[in-house]
Amino acid sequence: MKLKRSQEPIFWLLFGGGGTLAALVGVVLIVITGILVPAGSLPPDTMSFAAMHAFAASLFGKAAIFLVITLLLWHGVHRMAATAHHIGLASAHTAQIVLRGFAALATAACAYLLVGL
Amino acid sequence: MTDTRTIRIEALRFNPETDSEPRLQRYEVPFTPDMSVLQGLQYIKDHLDGSLTFRWSCRMAVCGSCGMMINGRPHLSCETFLRDLYPGPVRVEPLDHFPVQRDLAIDQAGFLDKLAAIKPYIVSAKERPLSEGPSRQTPAQLDAYYQYSQCINCLLCYAACPQFGLNPDFIGPAALSLLHRYNLDSRDIGWSVRADAANADVGVWECTVVGYCSEVCPKGVDPMHAVNENKVNSALDYLGVKRLLGGR
Ligand code: FES
Numbered sequence: 468m469k470l471k472r473s474q475e476p477i478f479w480l481l482f483g484g485g486g487t488l489a490a491l492v493g494v495v496l497i498v499i500t501g502i503l504v505p506a507g508s509l510p511p512d513t514m515s516f517a518a519m520h521a522f523a524a525s526l527f528g529k530a531a532i533f534l535v536i537t538l539l540l541w542h543g544v545h546r547m548a549a550t551a552h553h554i555g556l557a558s559a560h561t562a563q564i565v566l567r568g569f570a571a572l573a574t575a576a577c578a579y580l581l582v583g584l
Numbered sequence: 585m586t587d588t589r590t591i592r593i594e595a596l597r598f599n600p601e602t603d604s605e606p607r608l609q610r611y612e613v614p615f616t617p618d619m620s621v622l623q624g625l626q627y628i629k630d631h632l633d634g635s636l637t638f639r640w641s642c643r644m645a646v647c648g649s650c651g652m653m654i655n656g657r658p659h660l661s662c663e664t665f666l667r668d669l670y671p672g673p674v675r676v677e678p679l680d681h682f683p684v685q686r687d688l689a690i691d692q693a694g695f696l697d698k699l700a701a702i703k704p705y706i707v708s709a710k711e712r713p714l715s716e717g718p719s720r721q722t723p724a725q726l727d728a729y730y731q732y733s734q735c736i737n738c739l740l741c742y743a744a745c746p747q748f749g750l751n752p753d754f755i756g757p758a759a760l761s762l763l764h765r766y767n768l769d770s771r772d773i774g775w776s777v778r779a780d781a782a783n784a785d786v787g788v789w790e791c792t793v794v795g796y797c798s799e800v801c802p803k804g805v806d807p808m809h810a811v812n813e814n815k816v817n818s819a820l821d822y823l824g825v826k827r828l829l830g831g832r
Contacts, residue, residue, distance in 0.1 A: 468701040468753075470780045475789035476822035479815060549792050553746065 478545060478567065485542025488535060496535070520584075529581045537574040544570045588614050591666055592673035593624050595636060598684050606684070608675070609633075615666040621674060622650050622661040625688075638676075638688040645802055648736030651743070652688050653677040658740035658800045679743035681752070695739060698755045702763040707777045725770040732765030732810060734803040741797035741807050747790050754790040755781060757797035757807030764810035779821055788814045 503509045512518055522528040544566035551559040593613050598606035611632050613624045622640050629636050641647040643662045650661045655675050666674065682690035712719065741757035748754045755763075763778045775782075782788050788811050797807040820826040 468697055468786075470701070470784035470786070472780075472783050473785040473787065473789040473818075475785070476815075476819040479789070480819055480823075552750070553792065553794075555750070 478541070481538060481541035482545035485538035485540070485545075488538050489542060492535060493539065523581070524584050529584070533577055533581055536577050537570075540570050540573055588616055589670060590614050591624070591670055593621075593628065594673050594675045595625070595628070595687065596675075596677040597636070597687050598678075599686055600684060609636075610673070613666075617665075617667045619666050620662050621652075621654055621659075621664045621666060621669070621676065624666050624674070625661065625676070636688075637686040646736060648738030651679055651738040651740045653680060653743065658743040660738060660740070660802050663802065679739055681743055681745070681749045682739070690739075692739065694752060695737070695742065695756070695759070698759040699737070699762065701755065702759050702766075702778055702781045704759075704762050704766065706766060706769060706772045708771055709773055719771050721770055728770070729765045729768035731805055732761045732768070735761055735765070735801075735805050736803055738802065740800045740802065744796040744800040746794055746796070747792060751786070751790060753786045755784070755787050757791075757811065758805075760788060760791075760814065761805055761807040761810040764814060767814075775817060775821070775826060779818075779826075782814045783818050783821060788812075788818055791815075 499509070500514065504514050523532055548559070548563040548566050551562040556562060590612050593611045594608045595611065596606050597603075597609045611628045613627050613632075615624055615627070619627075620643075622638075622643060625636065625638050626640075629638075638650070638652070638661075640650040640662060642649075645660050645663045648660075651658060652661050653659075653676065654661065654664055655669065656677075658679060661676070666672075676688060678684045678688045678690045682692070682694075685691050735758050737758060739758065742748045745754070745757055748756050760782070763781060766772050767774050767778060791808070791811045793808060793812065795808045798805070798809065801807065817826060820829050
């Protein structure tokens with residue numbers, strides 16, 4: 468048998484990291500940003516531009532935003548690529564390349580925007 | 585006998601040398617409550633149609649040769665009872681995803697190559713002279729690999745695995761479970777011996793955690809768990825920290 472080393476561990480580690488983070492903070496973020504703030508259950512300036520800008524400009528804020536956006540994205544594209552493969556799409560491999568390319572570009576864009584803040 | 589009933593068995597017939605495509609053949613089979621699907625097939629072979637081809641040996645879920653699709657699910661035919669499938673019909677077909685040799689008998693050659701690739705035997709650090717007596721293991725050391733050692737190579741898990749269906753080169757659930765079984769054995773050197781098979785693109789990384797393999801295993805082996813433990817091992821190996829973090 469010919470055995471060629473897989474490069475999959477990189478993407479699997481990103482997928483796993485994203486899954487862990489999604490489980491830890493994903494739901495909390497949805498509840499805060501999607502329900503509590505719009506419903507007015509939290510102080511009105513919780514997500515004001517000034518507060519958000521200050522958070523995103525701090526080192527901790529930059530790191531948190533970068534990790535949450537990019538790792539969850541890598542997690543998501545991994546799942547979508549697996550789904551394409553599971554339903555037997557003939558173009559599943561192409562879909563995987565496109566999805567990972569998108570995640571890579573978005574990761575770069577996220578880093579660029581956060582560094583410039 | 586009063587408790588003899590009749591059930592219809594529909595068997596897939598295919599001879600790759602003469603047939604252009606497979607067909608289903610129907611047999612009316614008298615059965616008693618103690619009869620398995622395998623015994624139903626043996627009745628057909630003895631009394632109705634001697635040309636029906638299928639494999640069996642132990643008749644007690646030990647040898648692993650009688651696996652087939654029964655009503656679309658992979659089962660050992662010797663431990664599936666006709667009484668439970670009454671009133672039928674019972675459809676029997678060769679295990680999914682394998683080339684057919686004849687009727688219900690599949691070609692296992694590909695699996696045997698994979699089995700060889702994972703080195704399914706104990707590789708010890710140094711030759712042990714007979715004078716040292718048997719190697720001893722604690723109950724905990726035995727527990728570490730025991731469930732994986734129960735595999736009987738019946739290949740039901742390959743018939744269940746959609747990834748093997750898409751890529752016949754995938755080393756697959758049973759062989760990867762056995763890879764884990766020997767890696768976990770305290771008498772074996774462990775990971776390094778079988779790392780190339782686990783790390784390969786046809787190794788653990790082909791699995792997408794569907795888990796049907798673990799559901800159909802007749803011996804309580806959990807191949808999905810074995811494969812995913814080894815995704816962790818393979819990822820640590822990829823990063824070069826397997827020795828540091830992953831133990832043996
Ligand atoms: S005949 Fe041996 S496992 Fe069924």
